[in-house]
Amino acid sequence: MISESILEGEKGRLRPTEERDLPRFVEWLADRDVTRWLAAMGEPPTLEDERKWYERRREDPESVMWSIETLEGRLAGNVELRLTPRAKRAEMGIAIQDKSLWSRGLGTDAVRLVLRYAFEDLQLNRVELTTDEENRRAVRCYEKCGFTREGLLRKHRLIDGKFGNTVVMAVLREEWLGSSE
Numbered sequence: 124m125i126s127e128s129i130l131e132g133e134k135g136r137l138r139p140t141e142e143r144d145l146p147r148f149v150e151w152l153a154d155r156d157v158t159r160w161l162a163a164m165g166e167p168p169t170l171e172d173e174r175k176w177y178e179r180r181r182e183d184p185e186s187v188m189w190s191i192e193t194l195e196g197r198l199a200g201n202v203e204l205r206l207t208p209r210a211k212r213a214e215m216g217i218a219i220q221d222k223s224l225w226s227r228g229l230g231t232d233a234v235r236l237v238l239r240y241a242f243e244d245l246q247l248n249r250v251e252l253t254t255d256e257e258n259r260r261a262v263r264c265y266e267k268c269g270f271t272r273e274g275l276l277r278k279h280r281l282i283d284g285k286f287g288n289t290v291v292m293a294v295l296r297e298e299w300l301g302s303s304e
């Protein structure tokens with residue numbers, strides 16, 4: 124589903140994804156600098172593909188998604204929690220798709236907002252993610268937010284003809300509670 128909650132951070136805000144966001148996503152997802160880090164991405168989506176993706180997400184009760192924007196209201200990307208309710212856990216996926224906004228703290232801010240929502244509002248027990256080991260910016264961002272490296276899936280992804288390792292990271296509820304006191 125598209126979250127109806129607006130979450131205000133220090134650098135940006137999370138707000139419901141709207142249909143008007145989709146053309147920008149399509150534009151950004153045609154850029155290999157952005158998509159090389161996104162394991163789930165195949166060919167760049169068309170606007171029609173993106174509309175179908177948006178409809179699927181809207182109807183999926185096990186997905187919670189927001190768009191990320193700057194405090195000035197400039198669209199930057201999106202973030203999603205994919206829930207496994209029976210285990211009280213979720214997998215997080217984030218993309219600041221506007222690469223001119225990378226490394227300004229927007230991702231860290233968004234991840235912290237999502238973690239607070241996951242543990243306080245959804246009462247989850249664990250938030251996990253996987254990322255490319257070479258995605259140093261992402262790994263650093265997640266570590267700053269309290270994620271712990273749990274493992275390494277060796278030669279797990281094939282990117283531009285080269286096998287790469289995938290890092291598994293997670294934050295447990297007790298760790299988050301301990302750090303937010």
Ligand SMILES: CC(C)(COP(=O)(O)OP(=O)(O)OC[C@H]1O[C@@H](n2cnc3c(N)ncnc32)[C@H](O)[C@@H]1OP(=O)(O)O)[C@@H](O)C(=O)NCCC(=O)NCCS
Nearest residue numbers: 160218219225226227228229230231254259260261263264
């Ligand atoms: C990964 C992503 C969410 C991080 O968000 P961001 O706003 O760019 O990152 P932040 O500024 O919050 O934090 C990045 C940190 O990594 C550091 N960093 C940046 N490039 C780095 C590099 N090459 N090596 C090591 N650290 C690096 C930054 O200095 C910063 O750390 P600091 O605050 O200690 O200085 C965002 O860059 C993004 O979406 N990228 C494209 C898609 C993607 O990679 N998605 C994640 C897939 S798992």
